Amino acid sequence: xxxxxxxxxxxxxxxxxxxxxxxxxxxxxxxxxxxxxxxxxxxxxxxxxxxxxxxxxxxxxxxxxxxxxxxxxxxxxxxxxxxxxxxxxxxxxxxxxxxxxxxxxxxxxxxxxxxxxxxxxxxxxxxxxxxxxxxxxxxxxxxxxxxxxxxxxxxxxxxxxxxxxxxxxxxxxxxxxxxxxxxxxxxxxxxxxxxxxxxxxxxxxxxxxxxxxxxxxxxxxxxxxxxxxxxxxxxxxxxxxxxxxxx
Numbered sequence: 573x574x575x576x577x578x579x580x581x582x583x584x585x586x587x588x589x590x591x592x593x594x595x596x597x598x599x600x601x602x603x604x605x606x607x608x609x610x611x612x613x614x615x616x617x618x619x620x621x622x623x624x625x626x627x628x629x630x631x632x633x634x635x636x637x638x639x640x641x642x643x644x645x646x647x648x649x650x651x652x653x654x655x656x657x658x659x660x661x662x663x664x665x666x667x668x669x670x671x672x673x674x675x676x677x678x679x680x681x682x683x684x685x686x687x688x689x690x691x692x693x694x695x696x697x698x699x700x701x702x703x704x705x706x707x708x709x710x711x712x713x714x715x716x717x718x719x720x721x722x723x724x725x726x727x728x729x730x731x732x733x734x735x736x737x738x739x740x741x742x743x744x745x746x747x748x749x750x751x752x753x754x755x756x757x758x759x760x761x762x763x764x765x766x767x768x769x770x771x772x773x774x775x776x777x778x779x780x781x782x783x784x785x786x787x788x789x790x791x792x793x794x795x796x797x798x799x800x801x802x803x804x805x806x807x808x809x810x811x812x813x814x815x816x817x818x819x
Contacts (some may be wrong), residue, residue, distance in 0.1 A: 578771050601624045602620050604616060604617075607620070724769050741791075742790060
């Protein structure tokens with residue numbers, strides 16, 4: 573890496589380290605970190621930080637680009653590959669020269685935040701995006717591996733999952749669906765007049781949801797088929813089963 577690139581990395585580390593000292597006293601931040609992925613590959617990140625909110629761990633990797641031309645989509649692809657290897661991990665890329673249009677398209681699909689040098693330090697926005705990525709699936713999220721129903725308020729996802737009637741044993745019963753079609757049919761039959769929408773759950777969001785069960789007593793129902801006159805088929809998914817089989 574050139575001296576210019578090193579100087580840019582130092583700038584990014586300084587800005588984020590300073591902000592983290594103010595915002596998150598227990599945060600961890602490091603430079604040039606190598607993390608072994610789920611596929612046993614080593615993945616190096618320019619800047620890495622980890623913190624907790626409401627007891628839930630968040631991990632963010634920052635890639636620094638000091639190129640003379642706008643960043644091409646292949647760099648986003650490569651970054652996304654590393655993030656997937658160490659998932660769940662929020663990715664942030666910072667470039668001094670901007671990005672090509674194709675790079676923005678790939679980043680949106682992969683949930684990667686793209687910033688330019690002039691955007692520093694927008695830590696609060698990054699933090700907000702991190703929570704949104706983990707807890708608020710949008711209309712672009714695909715069901716990998718499940719789909720669910722979320723409440724809509726003023727046209728926006730308000731962060732609340734639609735729950736089945738609870739009982740004395742559990743605080744919340746959250747239905748998950750094996751396909752978007754099953755979820756849509758379920759919504760029409762049982763929640764036709766309610767302000768809610770079908771949303772896909774990415775693996776990263778499922779991780780955040782499972783971590784939330786450490787705070788609340790939650791159980792999941794995996795709905796297997798479209799509901800019929802006499803009800804619907806489902807089986808109970810405990811937090812342990814979700815962790816073992818899907819995370």
